[in-house]
Amino acid sequence: MQHHRRTRTTLAATTALAVVGILGACSSSDGASSDGASGDSAAGGTYTWWDPYPQHDGSSDWEARVQACGEDAGVTIERTAYDTTALTNQALLSAQEGTSPDVILIDNPAVSTLADTGMLTTVDEFGLDTSAIDQNLLDAGVVDGSAYGIPIGANTLSLYYNADVLSDAGVDPASITDWDSLTAALAQVTDAGHKGITFAGIGTEEGSFQFLPWFWGSGADLTDLSSPEAVEALELWKGWLDEGYAPNTVINNSQNTVWEEFLTGDFAFAENGTWQVNSAAEAEFETGLVQLPGKDGGVAPAPTGGEFIVAPVQEDTARYDVTRQIVECMTTPEGFVETATTFAYYVPPTAEGQEQLLAENPDLEPWVEAVQSAKGRTSDGLGNDYPLISEALWTAVQNALSGAATPQEALEAAQADAEAATS
């Protein structure tokens, strides 16, 4: 016992020494770095910029474009890239600490969330002109009648098809105009020994994102998840699974997995986004695009994707002037087209920008059409209720597809959950 205690004491002393050592090391390096930082900021105006594009590193075209906008405004831009989800959390934390960056590019459903905290300036406060921006795209960033950001581009979902599989099964893609003709095509394709369709039903925002075109295409509304139209949309998906037109894996599929499955060449259709345009062109089979059909025909509204440029509130309001110049630099028609081509998957949010893009790249026509009929997830006055409703919705999709509940039961439970969460 005595021996035991002595070991403990030695251990404590050693730990204490080690900690002192570490603290000492930290404090000395702190001093060095803070000296360096003050030297930098004295040299000239540095503006901070956060975006969700870690795939574009310091030597990328995107970085060069951001820097060019900074140079035009006579300042240096310090760009930091985060993962999409991490960016929202970082933005919230920085707002809490009072250290918000000057400019953030953020995924559109997060705009209303951030706006609700009071950490964002409105477009009017900044004196930015948004009249040219397509209303359906701008709406995603509107909370209580004020716009809190400008879309720098938009993407959305559509239905890719494998032309080889379709011609083998004798299906004409032009015949797909509504749900019935799509289901008939799926039956024909599976009879011919191919796989039908794949989509993402995963229990995250992606699952809701992919379900919404069918949900809205049936005439359902996010304020009533258990309406007969909503049930029909979920029954459509469930029916495809039961018939074997869609694989059981869709329940856990993310949009990336969907695309990987499609690239195997087995599937006739895959629901996916503008961001796969290049990959589709490089696929080992011929691909094509049909608009996501509404229940009784027409183009179903797909949810808009894409980032908004927002300017968080700063203590030092003198910074706003330069920030406005940077934002304007990113949102001119030329700026939009440049952004669109840099990313290869963005459709400009203005009519003028879309015309210029199509002049350069006519193949993107179906995507421009899809973006024009798309709908913001947070629009219809849902704002930051949307994430809560969305969670209830994807849970219902999961429960129905996995067989834990019927579509009717699942959506009724979802509606009850959504009402409880948003009240």
Next chain:
Amino acid sequence: MTSTPADVGSRGAPRGAAGTTPAVPPGGRRRRTLSSSQWAAVGFAAPLLVYLVLFYAYPLWRNIDLSVHDYTIRAFVQGDAEFVGLQNYVDVFSSSTFPTALWNTVVFTFGSIAFQFTIGLALAVFFRSSFRLSSTLRAMFLVPWLLPLIVSASTWAWMLNSENGIVNSVITAFGGEQINWLTSPDTALLSVTIANIWLGIPFNLVILYSGLQNIPGEVYEAASLDGAGPWRQFWSITFPLLRPVSAITILLGLIYTLKVVDVIWVMTTGGPGDASTTLAIWSYREAFGTGQPDFSPAAAVGNLLIVIALVFGFLHLRLQHRQEASS
């Protein structure tokens, strides 16, 4: 974990210092020396205390603070959350997810530990008798431990994939029916538990193996002279002598398993529906899994997990005391 080092720092150090005092002559000086050595002790302990307060006490306090306020996003940024007392806990307990999550946690934790421990012990006993390549083989069993979790969880998800997974292709090759491992509410929890068992075996193997090294070989020699077979040797020597090590292995395993998020999140995100949602997954989903961080209920669920882990920790301490008292 949190409280033990503090005990060592504050209680252990002065006692150690007292142990050195007999060298100092008695009298008036004795008090001064004592107090200055006590000061020294405090000085040595201070960095540790600062560290503990910064990295243990404050986060813990903050977690409790989050759970008794209503932190909406707005309140989080503006710092004016309304005090709601135990309302978040009431919401958590009355939520329809709670019974499912609690049951899943129990099944996942105890299922994982029972198999991890049994298989780990069997392997440890197996590797005790050294044979050719035994150390190489033992090293290979550590691979699950060394792989990044995202890699091993993704690999499991791929193997258990309904349509293209290797497990199902083997089953169907033998005439079985396709099992929707990750996408059926009946098997999702089983699948993530299997993956977690595989992940936990190396930990059990390593600790139990080192425990086995401390059992003197003479005991086994004596036992075999008395005519005890391997089975008898295991139950009468290995198992009882390994009990202290087993207890700590199981306790650590319990705490690790209670808070597992990554494996389940990567494989099923807690789905389909709530089918593989444990308390830890639920907490994570509330805080980070949706577009709208909901920190207060997440913190409430997190605190619940801490309490559960603490209960088992105290249980372990009691058992240990009883063991020490009896020996």
